[in-house]
Amino acid sequence: MRISLVFLSVAVATAGCQREERQLRLDPPVAAALDNIALMPNGISGAPPEAYFALDKPYESNAYNLNQGKRLYSWFGCKACHADGQGGIGPAFLDGWWNYGPEMVSVFASIRDGRPHGMPAFRDKMTTEQIWQLAGYVRTIGAYSAKTAAPSRNDAKHTRPSENRAPAALLFDQGPTPVHPDQGPTP
Amino acid sequence: MRGIAERMLPVLAPPLMLAGCTGWQSALDVHGASAINLKHLIILIVTVCSIVWALVMIALIAALWHHRDRRELAVSLDPRRERRMTITVAAAVAATVVIISVFTVLSFFTTRALSLAGNDDLTIKVRGLQWWWGVEYFGSAPDQRFETANEIHIPVGRNVRLQLEGIDVIHSFWAPSLAGKQDLVPGRPNELMIRAERAGTYRGQCAEFCGLQHAHMAFFVVAEEQPIFDEWVRLQRQNAATSSDAEVTAGQQVFLSKQCAACHAIRGTSASGTTGPDLTHIGSRKYIAAGLFETTRGSLAAWIADPQTLKPGNNMPMVPLNPEELRSISAYLASLK
Secondary structure (H helix, E strand, C coil): HHHHHHHHHHHHHHHHCCCCCCCCCCCCHHHHCCCEEEEECCCEEEEEEHHHHHHHHHHHHHHHHHHHHHHHHHHHHHHHHCCCCCCCCCCCCCCCCCCCCCHHHHHHHHHHEEEECCCCCCCCCCCCCHHHHHHHHHHCCCCCCCCCCCCCCCCCCCCCCCCCCCCCHHCCCCCCCCCCCCCCCCC | CCCHHHHHHHHHEEEEHHHHHHCCCCCCCEEEEHHHHHHHHHHHHHHHHHHHHHHHHHHHHHHHHHHHCCCCCCCCCHHHHHHHHHHHHHHHHHHCCCCCCCCHHHHHHHHHHHHCCCCCCCEEEEEEECCCCEEEEEECCCCCCEEEEEEEEEEEECHHHHHEEEHHHHHEEECCCCCCEEEEEECCCEEEEECCCCCCEEEEECCCCCCCCCCHHHEEEEEEEEHHHHHHHHHHHHCCCCCHHHHHHCCCCCHCCCHHHHHCCCCCCEEECCCCCCCCCCCHHHHEECCCCCCCHHHHHHHHHHHHHHHHCCCCCCCCCHHHHHHHHHHHCCCCC
């Protein structure tokens, strides 16, 4: 009886060693499959490929991927137009108002193919995996609900609530009346 | 026969182990001014400490031996013997204090000399990143500035000031044959003065755990005579070599149209990314991927084809290329002498 108790407590304790897995190498066929998103004709919303669900939505819930996305955000100059999420030349992310809807596929498509009025296409600058990572990170900036996974904190002074503190209700802005009523939920 | 081998082992083992003290990355095989000072300090301290240790052991053994067959009562004190013992203990304590004080003063002056190695003849900026080293040379005009990676060329017998800057996490610059360690801390510029007394290539590596590929974050300091160094600088300042070879031209096209150019710069082309190492003269560098492989066309191709298998977790993504593109791109990079 006592022995089994010891075994049980050891088993429970070792469960704490379980660590989030980092997928460092994405197999090329999987990467190619992840590129095949189905977008609605108006470029808003759609469905991610089967592979995305088979991998268990790694770009939304995996802290390593979110953190890589955060690095890509500064490496690829997103700050030049979107600042730290407050917007500038480009739209803000913090206000929770997504011009093309809040779905991952919409954000992925915006980065990969670009959008009218200045958003450049990053198809030839980033790999599919990087675009997914960046899209995942961008969505945490203006997320409607807090996540358990978060990228690491800024080394510099924070200019806004950190990514896992969403929703930043004070900063949310309903924005203009939606042109398309199918643009997704509001906070 | 086996008996001889067993008896020879204690004789042969120390020289075999000492053989590990030489080489291009050893604090005991020194070729730089500050490393030479440090080695002298190490040898002095180890020698003195060994002598003290041996004397203590001899005294201990003598004391144990001496007391073996005498069963005196503790109360029967011999005044002369007591005085002698008091003097011995006092002398030992005084010797300890003196030796430690001398060590302290010597260490202080040795380490102070490291930071005040005189005026510098050359300033180089070294950036530590996960997991490679960015190296930046300056000149009298902005167009004389150039960047390279993982390979620092310095002239022999000159004081070279390294401005150390950590970009992402804390790294530590350590070329044991030339100087001690100095940390690269984000947001806090550090400096290190190095001076090579002899020409040669000295290996160094990151000495502060900095993540998954900390072990694969090596760099090379190449010390050359002044004329050779000047020639190297002249070549590095030039834009990337151009070629009329069909495969090389095709490789350049692939490089510029694919994701490569977003992170890497090649001066003289439209590639101007700053996230990854500058590749303007990658063919002239001895190693790629921070000391992972020697630079050959084959190793370049292997690296580009699957960087995440060769150095898992590094920031170079797997760019989808067909075999034709991979062949031409490796030919192009190898041609960038």
